Structures are given as structure tokens and as C-alpha cells.
Amino acid sequence: MSAPQPTTEPMRPRRVPPQPTPESQPFWDGCARHELVVQRCSSCERFSFPPTNRCQHCWSDDVVWTPVSGRGEVFTFTVYRRAYAAELADQLPYVVGIVELDEGPRLITNIVGCEPSRVRVGMPVDVVFDDVADGVALHAFRPREE
Amino acid sequence: MYQRSAAIVGAAHSELGEVPGSTGLGLMADAAVAAVADAGLKPSDIDGVVVRGPDDEYAFQQQLGERLGLNAAFSTSLDNGGASQTLAVILASLAIEAGLATTVLCGYGRNSWTRTRQAGSRRARMNQSTHNRAREWRDSFGYFGEPATHALGAQRHMAMYGTTKEHLGHVAISVREHATRNPHAQMQTPLTMEEYLAGRPVTDPFGVYDCSLRTDAAGAVVVTSLDRARDLPHTPVVVRGFGSHNNLQGWTVDDHMVTTAAKQSGERAYRIADVTPADIDTAQLYDCFTYMVLAQIEDYGFCEKGDGGEFIAGGALALDGAIPTNTSGGQLSEGHVEGMLQVVEGVRQLRHEYPEERQVPDARLALVSGHGGNTVCHTTLILERG
Numbered sequence: 001m002s003a004p005q006p007t008t009e010p011m012r013p014r015r016v017p018p019q020p021t022p023e024s025q026p027f028w029d030g031c032a033r034h035e036l037v038v039q040r041c042s043s044c045e046r047f048s049f050p051p052t053n054r055c056q057h058c059w060s061d062d063v064v065w066t067p068v069s070g071r072g073e074v075f076t077f078t079v080y081r082r083a084y085a086a087e088l089a090d091q092l093p094y095v096v097g098i099v100e101l102d103e104g105p106r107l108i109t110n111i112v113g114c115e116p117s118r119v120r121v122g123m124p125v126d127v128v129f130d131d132v133a134d135g136v137a138l139h140a141f142r143p144r145e146e
Numbered sequence: 147m148y149q150r151s152a153a154i155v156g157a158a159h160s161e162l163g164e165v166p167g168s169t170g171l172g173l174m175a176d177a178a179v180a181a182v183a184d185a186g187l188k189p190s191d192i193d194g195v196v197v198r199g200p201d202d203e204y205a206f207q208q209q210l211g212e213r214l215g216l217n218a219a220f221s222t223s224l225d226n227g228g229a230s231q232t233l234a235v236i237l238a239s240l241a242i243e244a245g246l247a248t249t250v251l252c253g254y255g256r257n258s259w260t261r262t263r264q265a266g267s268r269r270a271r272m273n274q275s276t277h278n279r280a281r282e283w284r285d286s287f288g289y290f291g292e293p294a295t296h297a298l299g300a301q302r303h304m305a306m307y308g309t310t311k312e313h314l315g316h317v318a319i320s321v322r323e324h325a326t327r328n329p330h331a332q333m334q335t336p337l338t339m340e341e342y343l344a345g346r347p348v349t350d351p352f353g354v355y356d357c358s359l360r361t362d363a364a365g366a367v368v369v370t371s372l373d374r375a376r377d378l379p380h381t382p383v384v385v386r387g388f389g390s391h392n393n394l395q396g397w398t399v400d401d402h403m404v405t406t407a408a409k410q411s412g413e414r415a416y417r418i419a420d421v422t423p424a425d426i427d428t429a430q431l432y433d434c435f436t437y438m439v440l441a442q443i444e445d446y447g448f449c450e451k452g453d454g455g456e457f458i459a460g461g462a463l464a465l466d467g468a469i470p471t472n473t474s475g476g477q478l479s480e481g482h483v484e485g486m487l488q489v490v491e492g493v494r495q496l497r498h499e500y501p502e503e504r505q506v507p508d509a510r511l512a513l514v515s516g517h518g519g520n521t522v523c524h525t526t527l528i529l530e531r532g
Contacts, residue, residue, distance in 0.1 A: 013287065015286055015287065017286065018285075019282055021282070050283065076299070076403070077298070078301055078351075079350040081348060081350065082347065082349065085290065088288055091288070096287055096289045096298075096349075098298060106398045106399070108283055108284060108287055108398070110288065138287070
């Protein structure tokens with residue numbers, strides 16, 4: 001295996017468009033607009049993720065897609081050193097993280113915009129969007145600039 | 147409350163390791179035949195089957211019944227991933243106590259080594275997650291494979307408690323040391339910390355030695371009533387208690403990846419068995435990755451949460467340690483059959499089958515764990531020498 005190439009532009013993995021379901025389509029439509037949206041319960045005001053037809057907390061069916069701040073922190077992360085698909089081999093190393101949004105939900109995402117060795121649990125991050133295909137964007141998070 | 151009326155009377159594994167041309171079903175049949183023979187029973191004694199097949203097979207127990215010429219009063223295939231194999235013994239015990247069946251065959255087989263070497267399969271498998279849900283929420287972000295899921299937990303544990311890569315290394319080294327005394331184990335040579343740290347990186351903090359093996363093998367056990375067990379050849383291994391817990395909300399929710407479902411599963415099992423962690427003589431834990439041993443050692447109360455790294459570095463998992471663990475070499479060094487070989491090893495330790503160099507001295511109580519189902523399902527068995 002060849003050593004990871006040094007880079008000044010931190011890598012993100014080859015990102016393939018998701019295949020939305022009718023329930024998740026509004027989430028991905030939001031990403032395409034570069035807007036992070038999560039369902040919020042009109043009854044108990046808490047957020048639910050992943051996409052649902054029922055509030056995870058109070059079971060209300062009145063859940064409304066709501067823009068969120070895009071601010072959060074790294075709950076945990078892992079740096080991929082090995083490619084699980086040939087197409088990812090030149091993308092190593094890249095970071096898969098769990099980001100906890102200020103509003104509560106945790107998202108699987110990529111941490112970008114910094115060297116993988118600098119990523120830390122608890123690091124404040126902000127959402128960015130990556131247009132991966134016509135009308136399709138994926139979220140990622142980068143360290144917040146203070 | 148469960149009356150402790152079931153016992154394991156037969157236990158076996160198939161050929162184990164690299165078995166070219168093998169199938170999961172064929173290996174399962176081999177292990178089943180060996181386990182029924184070990185129990186001193188004949189095929190017509192079996193009236194229950196609780197097994198698990200590959201994730202893409204439907205009603206797998208029917209395939210096994212067809213192959214072995216069995217009908218059943220009670221049968222099913224389970225869907226709790228790596229927790230299924232211990233869950234099978236729980237369901238068998240409950241079915242026997244309730245009178246649904248008298249003698250139940252439990253087991254699991256897989257041909258992971260053979261399958262990953264079949265042309266084209268490796269790329270196809272790695273390039274896309276098996277399940278629709280993971281395809282949507284993981285694949286797009288380059289999140290593939292089970293190592294990452296557990297690495298996320300390990301990284302969080304490290305940040306919260308100061309756990310180190312070397313602590314994980316002590317898990318790998320300890321179970322490898324056990325494997326060197328198991329002639330069936332896939333890995334036979336001792337592992338040094340230097341070798342561990344130099345292992346090919348996979349997904350931080352895991353390297354290759356943090357990951358379990360690709361194995362062709364099956365394991366099987368036969369469960370019957372304790373009354374019947376008294377008339378059979380081996381010392382019965384009583385199913386003294388069990389527990390389960392399933393964090394269905396997910397691995398990334400709350401603190402599930404650091405304090406796993408093993409905690410509540412273990413508490414239930416201790417209560418039902420009326421024992422404490424200090425009573426357990428040996429633990430056979432689901433070691434898909436080194437981190438899961440560390441987390442479970444804490445969750446099962448063998449040490450405090452957060453102290454697992456130092457506890458294990460101090461030799462706790464050794465045969466003469468505080469809690470001899472994964473004494474076959476486990477899934478990290480013996481072979482990975484999704485927890486089924488851990489049930490078999492627990493039985494053998496309690497029968498005192500092994501030479502002195504491999505036997506937990508005077509083992510009377512064994513704890514066996516299963517973990518899986520998107521990492522949120524956990525099951526515990528507490529077995530007792532009868």
C-alpha cells in the first residue's frame with residue numbers, strides 16, 4: 001500500500017448521490033439548496049432525525065421540515081486509511097464524523113477543510129455543501145473559524 | 147421468572163479457518179451433526195431449531211431442516227446480527243421450559259473467507275452497503291464497513307476516558323496469547339505490541355490487529371431440559387440466566403457507543419442468574435473489534451467505566467487474570483463466527499475439557515455475550531457447570 005499523499009487541500013471522499021425515499025427527499029432537496037433542514041415537531045418542538053412521519057419523542061404526526069443553524073460539534077470521528085472501493089483509493093485519508101447539531105440531532109457526515117490529524121472530539125464545526133451532481137448536494141462540516 | 151431448567155448438552159464447531167469451497171449451510175450442517183453426536187443424541191431427538199442464516203437468506207432454518215431431515219415443533223431464524231447466536235440459546239431455553247420443544251439445535255455458520263475470495267465479490271460487497279438504509283445515509287459519505295462503526299465508538303471512548311491505542315493493543319495481544327494454545331485457531335503466533343502498533347492502518351484508531359478475522363466455520367449447541375441432561379454423557383452446562391438489551395434508537399444516539407447495550411443486558415442476566423460480576427470465572431465476549439472487549443469488560447462490571455484500558459493492560463484477560471476472557475482466542479484470533487464459537491468455548495471451559503495450559507481452573511460460571519444488529523442488539527448468557 002502506498003503512503004497517503006501529503007495535501008494542502010484536505011480530501012473529501014468521492015461522494016456519490018444518495019437514493020432518497022419519499023420520506024427523505026425534502027432533506028436532500030434542502031441540501032441541493034445548500035440549506036440544512038431537519039424535521040421539528042409542532043407539538044413538542046423537538047427535532048427528529050433521520051426523516052420520519054412521526055416525532056421520535058412524542059409520536060405526533062405533525063413534523064415540519066425546518067431550517068437549522070448548521071452549527072454543531074464533532075461527537076466522534078474516524079479517519080479512513082484504507083479504501084473500501086477502488087474509487088476511494090486516491091481520496092485517502094478522509095474523515096467520517098458524527099456531528100451533533102446545536103439543535104440536537106446527530107448526522108453522519110464528512111469533516112473537511114482541515115488535516116485529518118487535526119480533527120478532535122468536541123471541535124466546533126459549521127456545515128458546508130458539496131455539489132456532487134446536477135441538483136444534488138451533500139453536507140459536510142468544517143472547523144468553525146473563530 | 148425463568149426456573150434454570152435448561153442445559154447445553156452438546157457443543158461443536160466445524161472445520162475452522164480457510165475451507166475452500168465451503169458454504170455457510172454446509173458448515174452449519176457439519177457443526178450440527180457433531181454437536182448432536184457430542185450430546186449422545188440421535189437426529190430424531192431434535193424437535194427444535196433456532197439458527198441464523200446469511201443476511202440475504204429467508205427462513206434459513208428451513209434450509210437446515212431440509213438438509214438434516216428435521217421437522218420441528220419450534221423453529222425460527224433470527225435477525226439480531228451477532229447477538230442472534232446467544233439469543234438462540236435463550237429462546238431454546240424458554241421454549242424447553244414452556245414445553246414448546248424438548249431438545250433444540252442452535253447454531254450459525256458462515257464462509258466469510260471463501261466468499262471474499264470469489265471473483266468479483268469483494269468489490270461488489272465493499273462498494274455498496276447491503277442495506278438500503280445504509281446506502282442512503284452512509285455510502286454517500288464514504289462510510290463503509292463495520293470497522294468504522296466501532297472505531298467511532300473507540301474514538302469517543304478515548305476522548306472521554308483517555309483510553310489509548312496501546313490499551314486496545316493489550317486486548318489483541320491477550321486474546322492472541324490464548325489462541326497460541328488453541329490448535330484450531332487461525333492465528334497461532336504471539337503478537338507483540340510493536341507488531342500491533344505497526345499493523346496496517348484501517349480506520350482510526352483501528353489497524354488490522356484490531357479487527358476480527360475472515361473465517362469459514364460454524365458452531366452449534368444442543369439445548370435440552372436439565373432433567374434429560376442428567377442422563378447424557380457430558381457434565382450438563384446449565385443455562386443459569388440470560389439478559390438482553392437493544393438500543394434500537396441507534397449507536398450514535400445518547401452514549402450507546404461508549405456505554406453499550408451490554409450494560410443493561412448484563413444487569414438483567416446477573417439478576418436472573420442471581421450472581422454478581424465477581425462470581426464469573428470466565429468471559430467469552432463478542433470481540434468483533436478490540437474496542438468491543440474493552441467496552442464490554444466495563445459494561446459487565448468487571449471494572450469501572452473508563453478503567454478498562456488500564457485493567458486490561460494489567461493482564462486481566464489472561465488465564466490467571468482477574469477475568470480470563472476469550473480463552474479460545476476469540477474472533478480476533480481463533481475465528482469469527484458471529485459469537486457462536488464463544489458459546490461453544492464457554493461450554494467447553496465449564497466441562498473442564500481442556501489441558502491445564504488452556505483450562506480456566508475450576509471454572510463454574512461463564513458469561514457469554516453477543517453483539518450485533520447494527521451494533522445496537524446485545525444478549526448475555528450466564529452458564530453454570532451442572
